[in-house]
Amino acid sequence: xxxxxxxxxxxxxYGREAGRKCVIVDIIDENFVLITGPKQLTGVRxxxxxxxxxxxxxxxxxxxxxxxxxxxxxxxxxxGLVEFMQERVKPAPAI
Numbered sequence: 001x002x003x004x005x006x007x008x009x010x011x012x013x014y015g016r017e018a019g020r021k022c023v024i025v026d027i028i029d030e031n032f033v034l035i036t037g038p039k040q041l042t043g044v045r046x047x048x049x050x051x052x053x054x055x056x057x058x059x060x061x062x063x064x065x066x067x068x069x070x071x072x073x074x075x076x077x078x079x080g081l082v083e084f085m086q087e088r089v090k091p092a093p094a095i
Contacts, residue, residue: 003056004033007063009081010054011089017044019088022054023076026066038069041076042085059084 008024012035022044026034033051037044046069061075076085 004051005060006065007060007075009057009059009061009085010035011057012044012049012053013055014053019090020044021057021085021087021089022049023061023063023072024054025063025072034066036069036072037085038073040069041073041082 004024004027006024006026010022010024012018012020012022020037020042022035022037022042024033025036025046028034028048031051032048033054034046035044035049035054036046039045059081061079061081063072063075076082
């Protein structure tokens, strides 16, 4: 299972959105990915994130590379993961 891939659901570990779930929309390079919540669902806006600041989960949705927030929301709804995405995770303390 590749950990960092388009459609992989992750948890943000750092920043004001720490503990919220997001989806990888695009891979920028080996250090950065483009993520989105989408904002209306989880509160995570579309942004670039360091791969060290996200933790991949075992769930994945089927989206195309660079999918819009609306397409991501439709894929989450189709996969039945709306409730799962809205749950907050308590982030591990930074060391």
